[in-house]
Amino acid sequence: MRDRLVVVGAGAVGSAVAWAAAREGLAGEVVLVDPDPGSGASRVAGGMLAPISEAWPGERDVLELGAASLAAWPSFASAVASDAGRPVGLRREGTLQVAVDAADVADLDRVAAHLGDWGRPVERLTGREVRRLEPSLGPSVRAGLAVPDDLAVDNRVLLGALAAAGSAVGVVTSSARVVGVLDDGARVTGVSFASGETLEADRVVVAAGAWSAGLHPALEGRVRPVKGEILRVRARRSSLPPPSRTVRASVSGRPVYAVPRDEGGLVVGATQYEAGFDPDVRVGGVRDLVADVERVLPGIADYALEESAASFRPGTDDNLPLLGPVGPSGLLAATGHGRNGMLLVALTVDALAAVLRGDPFPDVARGAAADRSAAVRG
The missing domain is CATH 3.30.9.10 (D-Amino Acid Oxidase, subunit A, domain 2)
Structure with a gap:
């Protein structure tokens, strides 16, 4: 094993995290695992990047998180398009x-x-x-x-661009089905597949959407x-x-x-x-x-x-995603985005990349920290 990062789930969030990690060289090997990449909620999404029109009294934390991600979207889209050699489907009509x-x-x-x-x-x-x-x-x-100032994105064009961008920067893909994240009580050791085989890993990002809760006890009951x-x-x-x-x-x-x-x-x-x-x-x-x-x-x-x-x-219970370290060392969450999955992709990439680099968890994403703690480091 050579500093392997496994990302479970190849929807928009998982594909974007894997692309960013490989692009920055944040692991010796980045493996993106999904038996049906680009499916699930990412394929069915409307693609609204609309925190302002989505806002509702009592959800200011959700609004501020979405607004921060919206601000990051143009540069995120530009970087993906550059690596993919194709547009990402971003729309700016409001x-x-x-x-x-x-x-x-x-x-x-x-x-x-x-x-x-x-x-x-x-x-x-x-x-x-x-x-x-x-x-x-x-x-x-x-x-x-x-x-x-609201944006929108064609979700299926984005998924295609993320797959191409990931391939261009060396993301390794696997069509196996992950049924659990393995650990030794202190650290992550890998993932187990439905076939009974395992894959060793130093770090695992769970980005399996609504299925995330079943992959490790640290996420049990936290995503539905x-x-x-x-x-x-x-x-x-x-x-x-x-x-x-x-x-x-x-x-x-x-x-x-x-x-x-x-x-x-x-x-x-x-x-x-x-x-x-x-x-x-x-x-x-x-x-x-x-x-x-x-x-x-x-x-x-x-x-x-x-x-x-x-x-x-x-x-999730508070309508905020679960981002960053949770449970044993090396386990990272990128899930629980609810109705704002496409909107929050850009912020999720920035937050997970910071943790993978060993930088402090970004203040702007603090309310979405997976352990909801004051100080999160990878």
Whole structure:
């Protein structure tokens, strides 16, 4: 063994951590292990990088963590694109957050007030002003907030770029299925596979999303699956064009979003409920998504339905991820990102790279430290 780092899970988070570690030479060998890379929540994500429009009273820690990651995203995207030799799918058109009835407007105004109190003012728009910006919005939209600094990313383009970037800097990949992280009571010693084989390692990063809790007792009960369903639709030749900005809406208290993709595509999501690892797309979930998004973007009824999918966000009790050292020496977490997985990739890379270098855990990520302690070092 030669200073081997094993990263378990090749979604966006695990692939990005493995790429960064290999790029900086933070281990003699970086092995990224996943039987189905680029699947799971990363493949089904909407790709919103939108901490401001995602903000909600009582979750200021989540907002500040997301805002720090958003600031790091352009340089992260540039570095990945450079190594991959291809774009990462970053979009800069911003977000419109809209409401369609009086109660939703009141919630919108409450969020705007809290953002102002937190030093993050947003522009309040009337329904007419919102429709002037995005003509595809329907007459039921009564008000909105403009958040021009929010970004979005095409999750599947990003996953392809991360795979190419990892390959370019020497990440070794394995299609084995990890069933546990091994340790001797004090230090990590490797990982065990479903085949019964083991792989020795000096350090292990658990980035297995909703499945992370089952890989080591230090993570048991700390991450749970939160099911979400999405639709992918595309404008037909006869359809009204889709919005250029991400549109987030509240419809009778239910959140819905539509995130643009190239060539007239939209990702519509997302349901959210606790259902364990139930993989089925429910008819009721599809019905609710279609009904709610159609109230905001009525022209979507003419779009082609290309895909419906379900996956599992890795949720935590405080809606903050688990980052950095946890349990025995050499065990690192990069999981529990919940609904903000794509947004928090950039900050996660910075935090894990700091630990792997032996630097202090970044202050900006302190609230997400996996051991939630005041001083975290690798």
